[in-house]
Amino acid sequence: MAVAANQVSRYGLHPLHAFLLAGAVPLFLGALLSDIAYASSYQIQWSNFASWLIAGGLVFGACSLLWAVIDLVRAGRHERRPLVYALLLLATWVLGFVNALVHARDAWASMPAGLVLSAVVVVLAGAATWIGFSRLGGAA
Template sequence: MAATANRLYRWSLHPLHAVLLAATLTLFLAALLSDIAYGESYEVQWTNFASWLIAGGLVFGAFAFLWALIDLIRADDRRGRPLVYFLLVLATWVLGFINALIHAKDVWASMPDGLILSAIVVVLAVAATWIGFSTLREGATR
């Protein structure tokens, strides 16, 4: 019993939270690829597709953000990994929302800002996913 009293809080993702986070990354990455395809072909449908993918990424990202907020509140130590993860998910969602607003403009007006923001959002989503999936293991130190 005494050994369990000194154990560190093991911050890890719940499987459903992991699915939400992975879906967010996948949708934002697909939106970036759609923006690149538009830049290569100037086919308007690619930008429409990117807009829908960004909207989907925002939906999944909102649930991942709420889950990250709950994990941050429940964490014994609100510094370190839970805080960094929370801030990355928040930054991903906020910039993703701004990207959605840019993609809502005329297709000619949304480029290259939409492409640049899509790339930034994907980098933030990759960082959040990396931090989210790398957890402390039994016996590990902070």
């Protein structure tokens, strides 16, 4: 049984980890699209949507980051991919948190910084997801 658990850690993501990782991307992407909608329409509700979507993305991202740190501790010293993966998730979460703080301000005051931060967070979350799921194809 220990061999099977080790293979999941080395060769792919646990299904729950994959679910949490894949859940953060659409939430952050939805926040970016809401920011774009706010920038073009100035309807304050779009900024509220973005705030809630960022909060959801942070919850999923924190769970994925915790799992990545556990995998990093369990990984060997010669494996670089778990370190890069964990650092990308950490950068995503930290910038996502800053983005949440920016969106906590007045809707008018959150632009254009909120829009730029949302775009950067989406790119980082996409890169982390790409690296996380690329572990499915072979050895880490």
